[in-house]
Amino acid sequence: DTEVTQTPKHLVMGMTNKKSLKCEQHMGHRAMYWYKQKAKKPPELMFVYSYEKLSINESVPSRFSPECPNSSLLNLHLHALQPEDSALYLCASSQSSRDNGYEQYFGPGTRLTVT
């Protein structure tokens, strides 16, 4: 079962709102990722969790706050976002991020619009 789920599918929020994106995988993977993808561009890595610990933060603004409650769940807390943060947010998982070469499996994404 190679499935990563994400909720919500769509989210519209104002610049003063606080919201969270959720991601879940049941493949026993130990690495989970958040990506941001703007239209007609490849995904940009935001965060990597390895064995439930944050291992990579790609200089993401503090208005994005990741959380990994357990090995299956990944959240992205959003606060005081800007209109330029509107994008598709993708979650992915892989067997490991410590060893090179494992393929990543992606969820369907959350399409975020900041008004």
Place this chain on the structure above:
Amino acid sequence: AQKVTQAQTEISVVEKEDVTLDCVYETRDTTYYLFWYKQPPSGELVFLIRRNSFDEQNEISGRYSWNFQKSTSSFNFTITASQVVDSAVYFCALSNYQLIWGAGTKLIIKP
């Protein structure tokens, strides 16, 4: 520097035609991995294939085939007898613990 180049921004073909998507990469590593992903209009990135640098065998999966040539640093993807459902953006990526993505090629299959 590590880099992936997909020079074809957009390709449009008529259904049942064969189409090849090009991918050229740069790396100084001797061990590396290459990937292809498909992103249909729904947005989900679908993993298609992984190839490591020591395995230059070409791969075929149904109508899909991949040609890996280290001599030219290329990892091209061919769809035989294309179908409308193949319409998507296709990304080639190089792995160096993180994925280094090409810009993507938008493939349009017209009925």
